[in-house]
Amino acid sequence: MLTSNISELAHKMGDILAQDRVHTDHLRRVAWGTDASFYQKRPQIVAHPKTEGEVSAAMAECFATKTPVTFRAAGTALCGQAISDSVLMVAGGDWNELEVLDGGERVRVQTGVIGSKINQVLNPLGWKFGPDPATIASAMAGGIVANNASGMNCGTHSNAYQMIESARIIMADGFVLDTASELSKNEFRTKYPEIIAGIEAIRDEINANEEMVARIKRKYSIKNVTGYGMNSFVDHSDPIDIILKLMVGSEGTLGFLSEMTIKSVPKASHSASAMVYFDSLRGACDAVVELRNDAFKETGAAELLDNFALKAVAASKYQTPEFLADVHKDVTAVLFETFGSSQEEVDANIAKMSAIMAKHGLYVPVEFTQDAAEITNMWAIRKAVFPLAGSMRPAGTSCIIEDIAFPIDVLADATIDLQNLSFEHGYNDAVIYGHALEGNYHVIFAQDFSTQAEIERFDGFMDAVVELVAGKYDGSLKAEHGTGFGMAAFVEREWGTDIYNMMKRVKTVLDPSTILNPGVIINNDPKCHSKGFKPLPEVHEIVDKCIECGFCEQHCVSHSLTLSPRQRTAVSRVMKTLETNGQEPEVLAELKKNFQYFAMDTCAADGLCKVACPMGIDTGKYIKALRAASATEMDKKISNFTADKFDSLEGVARFALGATDIARVVIGEKGMSGVTKLLRKTGAPIPQWTEGMPKRGKALPEMKTSGDSKAVYFPACLNRMLGTAPSNDDQRSIPETIKSLFEKANIEMVSGIKPQGMCCGQPWESYGHDEQADRKSDELSAWLLEVSNNGEYPILVETTACLERMQRACDKRLKMMGPEEFALAHMVDKLDITKKEEKIAIHPTCTCRKTGIVGDLVGLAELCATDVVVPEKVGCCGMAGNRGMNFPELNAHGLRHLKEETKDKGCTSGYSVSATCEIGLTTHSGIPYKNILTLLDNQSKAKANS
Numbered sequence: 001m002l003t004s005n006i007s008e009l010a011h012k013m014g015d016i017l018a019q020d021r022v023h024t025d026h027l028r029r030v031a032w033g034t035d036a037s038f039y040q041k042r043p044q045i046v047a048h049p050k051t052e053g054e055v056s057a058a059m060a061e062c063f064a065t066k067t068p069v070t071f072r073a074a075g076t077a078l079c080g081q082a083i084s085d086s087v088l089m090v091a092g093g094d095w096n097e098l099e100v101l102d103g104g105e106r107v108r109v110q111t112g113v114i115g116s117k118i119n120q121v122l123n124p125l126g127w128k129f130g131p132d133p134a135t136i137a138s139a140m141a142g143g144i145v146a147n148n149a150s151g152m153n154c155g156t157h158s159n160a161y162q163m164i165e166s167a168r169i170i171m172a173d174g175f176v177l178d179t180a181s182e183l184s185k186n187e188f189r190t191k192y193p194e195i196i197a198g199i200e201a202i203r204d205e206i207n208a209n210e211e212m213v214a215r216i217k218r219k220y221s222i223k224n225v226t227g228y229g230m231n232s233f234v235d236h237s238d239p240i241d242i243i244l245k246l247m248v249g250s251e252g253t254l255g256f257l258s259e260m261t262i263k264s265v266p267k268a269s270h271s272a273s274a275m276v277y278f279d280s281l282r283g284a285c286d287a288v289v290e291l292r293n294d295a296f297k298e299t300g301a302a303e304l305l306d307n308f309a310l311k312a313v314a315a316s317k318y319q320t321p322e323f324l325a326d327v328h329k330d331v332t333a334v335l336f337e338t339f340g341s342s343q344e345e346v347d348a349n350i351a352k353m354s355a356i357m358a359k360h361g362l363y364v365p366v367e368f369t370q371d372a373a374e375i376t377n378m379w380a381i382r383k384a385v386f387p388l389a390g391s392m393r394p395a396g397t398s399c400i401i402e403d404i405a406f407p408i409d410v411l412a413d414a415t416i417d418l419q420n421l422s423f424e425h426g427y428n429d430a431v432i433y434g435h436a437l438e439g440n441y442h443v444i445f446a447q448d449f450s451t452q453a454e455i456e457r458f459d460g461f462m463d464a465v466v467e468l469v470a471g472k473y474d475g476s477l478k479a480e481h482g483t484g485f486g487m488a489a490f491v492e493r494e495w496g497t498d499i500y501n502m503m504k505r506v507k508t509v510l511d512p513s514t515i516l517n518p519g520v521i522i523n524n525d526p527k528c529h530s531k532g533f534k535p536l537p538e539v540h541e542i543v544d545k546c547i548e549c550g551f552c553e554q555h556c557v558s559h560s561l562t563l564s565p566r567q568r569t570a571v572s573r574v575m576k577t578l579e580t581n582g583q584e585p586e587v588l589a590e591l592k593k594n595f596q597y598f599a600m601d602t603c604a605a606d607g608l609c610k611v612a613c614p615m616g617i618d619t620g621k622y623i624k625a626l627r628a629a630s631a632t633e634m635d636k637k638i639s640n641f642t643a644d645k646f647d648s649l650e651g652v653a654r655f656a657l658g659a660t661d662i663a664r665v666v667i668g669e670k671g672m673s674g675v676t677k678l679l680r681k682t683g684a685p686i687p688q689w690t691e692g693m694p695k696r697g698k699a700l701p702e703m704k705t706s707g708d709s710k711a712v713y714f715p716a717c718l719n720r721m722l723g724t725a726p727s728n729d730d731q732r733s734i735p736e737t738i739k740s741l742f743e744k745a746n747i748e749m750v751s752g753i754k755p756q757g758m759c760c761g762q763p764w765e766s767y768g769h770d771e772q773a774d775r776k777s778d779e780l781s782a783w784l785l786e787v788s789n790n791g792e793y794p795i796l797v798e799t800t801a802c803l804e805r806m807q808r809a810c811d812k813r814l815k816m817m818g819p820e821e822f823a824l825a826h827m828v829d830k831l832d833i834t835k836k837e838e839k840i841a842i843h844p845t846c847t848c849r850k851t852g853i854v855g856d857l858v859g860l861a862e863l864c865a866t867d868v869v870v871p872e873k874v875g876c877c878g879m880a881g882n883r884g885m886n887f888p889e890l891n892a893h894g895l896r897h898l899k900e901e902t903k904d905k906g907c908t909s910g911y912s913v914s915a916t917c918e919i920g921l922t923t924h925s926g927i928p929y930k931n932i933l934t935l936l937d938n939q940s941k942a943k944a945n946s
Contacts, residue, residue: 005065005067006024006044006045006067006086007024009045009061009062009065009067009087010022010024010044010045012061013045013047013058013061013087016054016057016058016061017047017048017049017050017054017058021047021048021049021050022045022046022047022048023045023046023047024044024045024046025590025594026587026590026591026594027571027590027591027594027595027598028046028598029042029043029044029046030042030570030571030574030587030591031563031564031567031570031571031598032046032072032088032090032567033083033084033088033570034075034083034534034548034566034567034570035072035075035076035077035080035082035083035548035550036075036076036077036078036135036547036548036549036550037077037078037079037080037081037082037083037484037485037486037534038080038398038399038400038447038533038534039080039083039485039486039532039533039534040083040532040533040534040535040570041083041084041085041532042085043070043083043084043085043086043087043088044085044086044087045086045087045088046088046090047087047088047089047090048090048092048094048560049089049090049091050094050095052168052170052176052258052259055089055091055170055174055256055258056170056174056175056176057174058089058174059170059171059172059173059174059256060173060174062087062515063172063173063174063513063515066513066515067086067087067515068084068086068087068514068515068516068517068518069084069086069087069088069089069515069516069517070082070083070084070086070087070088070089070252070516070517070520071089071091071142071146071252071256071517072088072089072090072091072092072143073090073091073092073095073111073112073139073140073141073142073143073146074092074112074114074135074138074139074140074143074550074553074554075143075550075553076135076138076139076143076549076550076551077143077147077251077481077482077484078401078403078481078482078484078486079403079478079481079482079483079484079485079486079487080484080485080486080520080532081147081251081252081482081483081484081485081517081520082143084517089256090560091111091112091142091256091258092112092140092560093112093554093559093560094112095110095111095112095113095140095142095258096110096112096113096117096873097109097110097113097259098110098113098117098118098121100121100122100125101261103125104122104125104126104127104264105127105263105264106165106261106262106263106264107121107122107129107261107262107264108259108260108261108262109141109259109260109262110141110142110258110259111140111141111142111143111256111257111258111259111260112140112141112142113140113141114136114137114138114139114140114141114554115129115131115132115133115135115136115137115139115140115141115144116136116137117872118141119136122264122267123267126266126267126269127264127265127266127267128264128265128266128267129262129264129265130154130158130159130160130162130163130262130263130264130265131144131149131150131151131154131158131159131160131163132150132151132152132153132154133149133150133151133480134151134152134382134383134384134385134386135149135383135549135551136151136383137383137551137554137612138549138550138551138553138554138612141260141262142257142260144160145160145164145167145247145248145257145260145262146247146248146249146250146251146252146257146482147225147249147251147480147481147482148160148161148225148229148248148249148480148482149480149481149482150223150435150438150440150479150480151435151480152301152303152337152379152382152435153300153301153337154265155223155435155437155438156220156221156222156223156438158265159223159480160248160249160262161229161231161245161248161249163262163263163264163265164244164245164248164260164261164262164263165180165261165262165263166178166179166180166244166260166261167179167244167247167257167258167259167260167261168257168258168259168260169243169244169247169255169256169257169258170255170256170258171192171255171510172255172510172511172512172513172515172516175188175191175192176258177240177243177255179240179241179243179244180261185240188240189239189240194509195239195243195509195510196239198505198508198509199239199242199243199509200239202233202502202505202506202509203233203237203239203242205502206230206233206234206502207233207234212498212499213234215496215499216230216231216233216234216499217231217234219476219495221407222405222406222407222408222438222439222440222475222476222479223405223435223438223439223440223476223479223480224405224476224478224479225249225476225478225479225480225481225482225483226476226477226478226483226487226490226491226494226495227483227491227494227495227499227500227503227521228246228249228250228254228503228506228507228521229245229246229248229249229250230495230499230502230503231245232245232246243510246506246510249482250521251482251483251484251517251520251521252516252517252520253507253511253516253517253518253520253521253522254506254507254510254511254516255510255511255516268300268339268340268341269340269341269342270339270340270341270342270343270345270346270370271300271337271338271339271340271346271370271375272337272338272346272349272350272368272369272370273335273336273337273338273368273369273370273374273375273378273379274335274336274350274366274367274368274369275333275334275335275336275378275381276333276334276335276336276357276362276366277327277331277332277333277362277363277364278331278332278333278334278357278360278361278362278363279330279331279361279362279363280330280331280332280361281306281307281330281332281415281416281419281432282412282415282416283332283360283361284304284332284333284334284360284436285304285411285412285415285416285436286360286412287334287356287357287359287360288302288304288334288411288436288437289408289409289411289412290356290359290360291353291356291357291437292408292437293408294356295349295352295353295356296437298338298348298349298352298353299336299337299338299349299353299437300336300337300338300339301335301336301337301435301437302334302335302336302435302436302437303334303335303336303382303433303434303435303436304332304333304334304432304433304434304436304441305332305333305334305335305382305385305433306332306419306431306432306433307327307329307330307331307332308389308429308430308431308432309333309385309389309431309432309433310324310327310331310332310333311392311429312385312388312389312391312392312431313381313384313385313388315388315392316381316384316388316614316615317614317616318377318380318381318384319377320381321364323364327363331363334436335378335379335381335382336353336357336368338350338353338368346370350368354366354368382433383614384614385431385433385442385444386399386401386442386444386547386549387547387549387551387613387614387615388614388615389431389444390444390545390547390549390615391545391547391614391615392429392446393446393545394446394448395538395544395545396448396450396536396537396538397446397447397448397449397536398446398447398448398449398533398534398536399444399446399447399547400444400445400446400447400458401442401443401444401481402442402443402465402486403434403440403441403442403443403478403479403480403481404418404440404441404443404465404469404475404476404477404478404479405438405439405440405441405475405476405479406439406441406469406473406475407439407473407474407475408437408438408439410473411436411439414439414468414472414473414475415432415441417468417472418432418441418443418465418468419432421461421464421465421468422443422445422461424464425457425460425461425464426457427445427446427461429445429446430443430444430445431443431444431445435479438479439475440476440479440480442481443465449533455530458530459527459529459530462490462529462530465477466490466493466494469494470490470493470494471493476494477490477491477493477494483520483521484520485519485520485523485528485529485532486529487529488519488520488521488522488523488528488529489523489525489526489527489528489529490529491503491521491522503521503522504522507521507522534548534570534573535573535574535576535577536573537573537576537577537580538576539569539572539573539576540572540622540625540626542617542618542619542621542622542625543568543569543572543617543619543622545615545617546566546569546615546617546619548566548569548570549566550564550566551612551613551614552564552565552566552609552610552612552613552617552619553565553566554612554875555608555609555611555612555875555876556604556608556609556876557604557606557608557875557876557877557878557880557890557893557894558602558603558604558878558890558893560893561602561889561890561893562597562598562599562602563598563599563602563603565609565617565619565620566619568599568603568619568622568623569619569622571591571595571598571599572595572599574591575588575591575592575595578591599623599626600623600626600627600630601883601886601887602883602887602889602890603619603620603623604620604846604876604878604880604883604884604890604894605620605621605623605624605766605880605883606620606846606876606880607620607621607846607850608846608849608850608875608876610850611849611850624765624766624767624768625768626768627767627768628767628768628769628770629768631767631768631769635767635769636769639764639767639769639772640772642764642772643764643772643775643776703715703735703739703749703751704749704751705739705742705743705747705748705749706748707742707743707745707746707747707748708746708748709746709747709748709826710747710748710750710792710793711742711747711748711749711750711793711794711795711796711822711826712749712750712751712784712787712788712793712794712795712796713735713738713739713742713749713751713795713796713798714758714780714784714795714796714797714798714802715734715735715738715798716760716797716798716799716802716915717758717759732934734798734915734931734933734934737931737933737934737937738796738798738933740937741823741827741933741936741937741940743942744827744830744831744937744940744941744942745826745827745830745831745942746830746942747826747827750787750788750789750793751787758776758779758780758783759776759780760776760777760780760802760805760806760809760810761773761774761775761776761777761780761805761809762801762802762805762881763881763882764776765805766880766881766883773805773809774809777805777806777809777810778809780806780810781806781809781810781811781814784810784811784814784816785811785813785814788814788815790813791811791813791814791815793815794815794816794817794822794825794826795814795815795816795817796817796819796822797816797817797818797819798818798819798913798931798933799818799819799913799914799915800818800819800845800847800848800851800853800913800914801845801846801847801881801914803816803817803818803847803851804847804850804851807851818847818848818853818856818913819913819931819932819933820848820853820856820857820859820860820913820932821853821856823860823932823933823936824856824859824860827936828860828863828936830942830943831936831940831941831942831943832940832941832942832943832944833863833864833936833939833940834939834940835863835864835865835866835939836864836865836866836935836938836939837866838865838866838867838908838909839865839866839867839868839869839905839906839907839908840861840865840867840868840869840907840908840909840910840911840935841868841869841870841871841901841902841907841909841910841911841925841927841929842857842858842861842868842869842870842910842911842912842932843870843871843874843877843910843911843912843917843918843921843929844857844858844870844912845877845912845913845914845917846875846876847914848913849875854870857913857932858870860932860936861911861932861935863936864935864936864939864940865935865939869901869902869905869907871897871898871901871902872901873897873900873901874894874895874897874898874901875894876894877891877894877895877917877920877921878890878891878892878893878894878895878920879891879894879914879916879917879919879920881916882916884916884920885916885919891920891923891924892924894920895920895921895923895924895925896924898921898924898925899924899925899926902925902926902927903925903926903927907925907927908927909927909928909929909930910922910925910927910928910929910930911929911930911931911932911934911935912929912930912931912932913931913932915931917929918930918931
């Protein structure tokens, strides 16, 4: 329950941020109470600030009321440092400003910029982002810096601590310190002399103690993020510089990083990679140690995957050698990478490294590759080990990941000890993998928290790991994942009481009220790691393997509007838990009530979440299954009726659109929008009208052409019903345009009977009505086989969403192609194309992204226009068939950045491959969007010799 103080604070924060960005309802508190760790808390308030000023003002309110607050970016943290039972302040996708400085030598980023986006900008300039965690495609800059995340290639030399140059820091009371501004630094010194004095006192005491200085230097000679970055006091003398470096790895316990300027790392021009298989774990470790000692400069990375990791990989969607299915239990792989400024340098590195590897028992010969596709696959495997291993766990258990580092000279013995320790405690399939070149391993194991005995087993294993790492080998209990609740109880054990007390003083100096992420890093509870576990009951076979890593979220159009895929799963699990234990009935009732809209109605079910998920989990399929399960008898009757009478309904739809054509002439676009808004408020099930709405479609023309080759054209049902938007200068229907292209390209259009009533089944599938969807696709498949002469002729499917469904559901003999693919394969060589002297926008649909044909769409556009823009901040448009019409907020959210990236940057028109997507794109961009084949037709003519 919310206390009166929290309720009052929520109201005040709503006045600062806007009430619709401050949430206290149970559903969003539950949804945002989960991150990638195995812990879960339920925040009292979830706030979504968009500006530095909003954070500062909200922090001042928290400070005044002594209310704890936790910051969060992508929520990919693994140790529980991004969850809260008080105020959770989310600074994610809206914090996406990025500026390249000095030709790429430095980059200025806001906290919500995804790491891989930084590399997308820097790589063409010959630079890269220093930190390279496996989560870089999802993790955001603020989280990467706040955890001092490193990764495969950056070690201790290019991590955030080394590369950060300056930052804008919001302190506990809301003060904004800009460490790049002398004015700001002087203001801070004047306003907070006690902080300056406190930092200087700690600095002086540390540096006066030679033994303490030596220990700090030795501890940071390997990767280490346990506790606060005490090397700040050894490496720097100015208090402001020390504060800046203390923020790195502080996990939001000392301040909020709103903006950072970070030095870049030169990107090597040549590289090669090899997945090398050794006969034994010890042999792999010995090879890495020798490479570290004798070929460190040549070895860019060495990522170890033990035998249990290989088993998880072999069962995945990734390409792996066939022999992995039968390798004996000691076989261990190491993914090596080497860099160079020339091919000759890389070749020399490969020769030197291969000779060292050969000494240590190879299972198969070493094979380095420079093939981009092979390298991408190997590194995708490495980055996916955590979720892949998590998917192997028994249903209902948690996926635990620990993150440790050993001094490199003891790597082999320490690794064997670590593996034996896991066996001794009953974790017989624990995975050991990670950055072996840095002595940094991750340990993954499945854990059941349903009984006290299992919790005690976990607790005993953790104690044993701590003694092995911090005691026997004096290593790091946390190397790069952050301390979090998972290791806060053991910080003193690793560092010793004297340095731990210094860390406590750091917290007191910079956060005297202890409101910033309390309990993370400094925690007096010796069992804090054994509490607050995330419930993981079985809810559905489609999502039961989900470990809630968050890789899916950047691809989800409803993320931050309602729920993301992992949040849909998390809320489902909490509901199932409450149903089982009978607790919090009022919470369960509210969750069930709101789940319909937040989880089901606003899920685009486009499958893009599957693209980023290493296990290939399609949460959209889960939602479709729930829709089907909740369908009433009337829903089923309607579904059957529409499937049976679809040919007649096409005519009805054209008639209805004809009526709206008259209405829009009489009362105008604004009038239509106003009327539909009013009707929707009454609960009328009608779509929201927008200026992108098309006019009534024309009846199909006589679709016959002659030519020296044959192809089938399947006009999608939507384009048989819909015309073009009034704003389009080309008022021909898509079938008319395609007929024109067939004639120009000298292709005979084979169509047999007109495809009235034919449909791929997608509209029914999106509502979970698979029986009706399959019936329609079977009808279509039979017709296409007939007209294509049993698959002899290629088939043009003008809408890619239809194509994706047809490729799954129709006869495999059919050679079906989307418009971009068909045009490139069968048309462009027969056309003279003149480029349009304009800047145009291209929207790759979800299907283009899932099937990997974005390049075809963009390539076709580049043949037809001089300047082609693909908006970076737009993924799924949120239209999802008619879902974006019935829930226009989904479409608006998905395209909230479209206008700024298209019309505002000079684009005059846009093109895509989906009629419904084009409605939303036209509405939210301010420029007309049309099918890409319209552009090709307008810019081409038949070749003279065709």
